[in-house]
Structure formats: C-alpha cells, structure tokens
Amino acid sequence: MALGLALQATMGAGLVRGPVAGINTRSPYLIYYGSWDSTKINFARNNYRLVILHPQSNITAANIATIKRGPDNIPGPAYYVSVLA
Helix, strand or coil: CHHHHHHHHHCHHHCCCCCCCCCCCCCCEEEECCCCCHHHHHHHHHHCCEEEECCCCCCCHHHHHHHHCCCCCCCCCCCCCEEEC
16 A cells, blocks of 8 residues: 555656556565666666666666666567656
8 A cells, every 4th residue: 555655646747546567565576775786777777677766876867777677678568667766
C-alpha cells in the first residue's frame, strides 16, 4: 500500500492512479544512495523492477534512462524499471 502511494505521489504530474504495472509486493527493488558506475547501473537494470536512488549522487539522466530500459534494453513497458529519486 505505501509503495503504491509513494509511486502515485511521485508521478502526480502524470496523473497515474492505481497499481503500477509490473510492480507488486513481491517485485524486487533496490534502494541505493552511493556512487554509480556502469556495473551498478547494469546490475540495477537487469535485476530490479524498482530502483530508488539519491538524486545528488553521480547518477545522470542518461544513466537513469539506461536503468529504465530494463533487462531487454529496449525502451517501453515490457520490462520497464521504475526509478524514483
């Protein structure tokens, strides 16, 4: 429940309501506030459906886009990873 509310609150500009497709209480997630490198970015992209990170880390918009593409490495919803900062 709290995860759904957090996702809804952070996506308020897009007026997303209800459950986020592909994410439920069994979905693997990562909370990481350290420095990012290509190994960590690929690990997050390939192993998690939700990534929570600190926006003041060394993460870039391009890194976030890479994570969001998910394990199929194709933009779109099939294996999309949600990223919260």
